[in-house]
Each structure stands twice: as structure tokens, then as C-alpha cells.
Amino acid sequence: GQQLNQSPQSMFIQEGEDVSMNCTSSSIFNTWLWYKQDPGEGPVLLIALYKAGELTSNGRLTAQFGITRKDSFLNISASIPSDVGIYFCAGQLGGSQGNLIFGKGTKLSVKP
Amino acid sequence: DTGVSQDPRHKITKRGQNVTFRCDPISEHNRLYWYRQTLGQGPEFLTYFQNEAQLEKSRLLSDRFSAERPKGSFSTLEIQRTEQGDSAMYLCASSGGPSSYNEQFFGPGTRLTVL
Numbered sequence: 667g668q669q670l671n672q673s674p675q676s677m678f679i680q681e682g683e684d685v686s687m688n689c690t691s692s693s694i695f696n697t698w699l700w701y702k703q704d705p706g707e708g709p710v711l712l713i714a715l716y717k718a719g720e721l722t723s724n725g726r727l728t729a730q731f732g733i734t735r736k737d738s739f740l741n742i743s744a745s746i747p748s749d750v751g752i753y754f755c756a757g758q759l760g761g762s763q764g765n766l767i768f769g770k771g772t773k774l775s776v777k778p
Numbered sequence: 779d780t781g782v783s784q785d786p787r788h789k790i791t792k793r794g795q796n797v798t799f800r801c802d803p804i805s806e807h808n809r810l811y812w813y814r815q816t817l818g819q820g821p822e823f824l825t826y827f828q829n830e831a832q833l834e835k836s837r838l839l840s841d842r843f844s845a846e847r848p849k850g851s852f853s854t855l856e857i858q859r860t861e862q863g864d865s866a867m868y869l870c871a872s873s874g875g876p877s878s879y880n881e882q883f884f885g886p887g888t889r890l891t892v893l
Contacts (some may be wrong), residue, residue, distance in 0.1 A: 670820075697880050708782075708869050708884035709821065716880075754820050758880060764809060764873065765834060766882060768820030 672769030688739040689755035697758040698738040782885035803872030
């Protein structure tokens, strides 16, 4: 089946540092979404991207839809302890009924 | 709270028993999705409804699984003759509101443990 390659698998950074993670695929997607999930909870939508090249921000978060439509990245600036969690990218294939294909997640840990 | 809600949050059952989960989507959303998530993995698509019509099923949805959305509002997911491999978090999401385009909003999930 379709897969998204998300990297890095985990990150352990100092508070205040910037963070970058990305997703790549061999398939073309028409939508990219980024979610954050805390333990025992459902994913929370952070940013949605709909056009190739689109750059969208949500507070300290910035995400881009790759020009080739096969990749996306998420940046977090000036990380804080509450940024801890697992970040997932999710893509929607063109012509699909809307089901999302998820990466395996990037686990973010922050030192205070 | 106007978000997606799921019930129960946790379910422990013995192998071979049947279980049923409920999802209440955001009220104006006409699309509803079920996903399954195992430890260390991202959610995997199971099935999708537009209003009351079930439009797509994943190959992950074996014949022991059945989902319904009888009135186009809440949905139920039933697993018959549960197996230990069914242990997972079952997530529901909804989309389709006037301003949310393809954005899917998830509920808190139902954690199933099959003993």
C-alpha cells in the first residue's frame, strides 16, 4: 500500500531550539496535513496544505507543501516544553474519497 | 464541547466477545471516518461514510468488522469475535463543514484491549 516516509523518527532537543521534520512519498498528494498527538488522545490538526509550494504558518509552526507534491515539511520555532508529543504528517491522494495516509510519526522530546 | 466525541474511551474484553464503539461527529460535518492505530504507528484508514452511505472500506476491515451510520449523524463500529490482534486505539474523524474543506478532526479514540 501507499506509504509516507517521515523523519526523523525521534528528536531530543533543548528548549528554545528550532525543530524541523519532513515527510516524503513516491506518490503525488493533493492535500498534506500535520497533526500532533499526545499520549492516550486523538491527533489534533495543526496545519492543512492544499497547493504545491504553499507555505502556511500557525503561531510558531510553519509547514510547506512541496513543489513536486510528494513531500512536506514542518518547522517549529523556539520550542517549549508543551511541544512534546508525536507529530504526524498525513496525505490525501488525488481521486481518493478522502481517507488519509499517515506517516509513522516524529516523537519530540524537549529538555527544560 | 462541539468536537468529535467517542464512547467508550477504554474497553477491555475477552477474546471471542463482541464490542461496539460509538462516534459522534462535529454536527455540521457530513463525512465520517474510522481509523485504527497500533502502538508506534500512525492511524490506518478503515472506512468512510458520506452522510449515511458507506463509500469506502479498507482491506483492513475484515468480515468481523461492521460499521454503520444509520441517520447520517453518529456512527457505530462493531467488532465480532474479537481477537488479540484487534487490540488498538480506534479513532473516529469527521470533515465536510462549510469552512473545513478536507480537514479531518479526530475524536479522543477508544482504546481496545483484548485479553
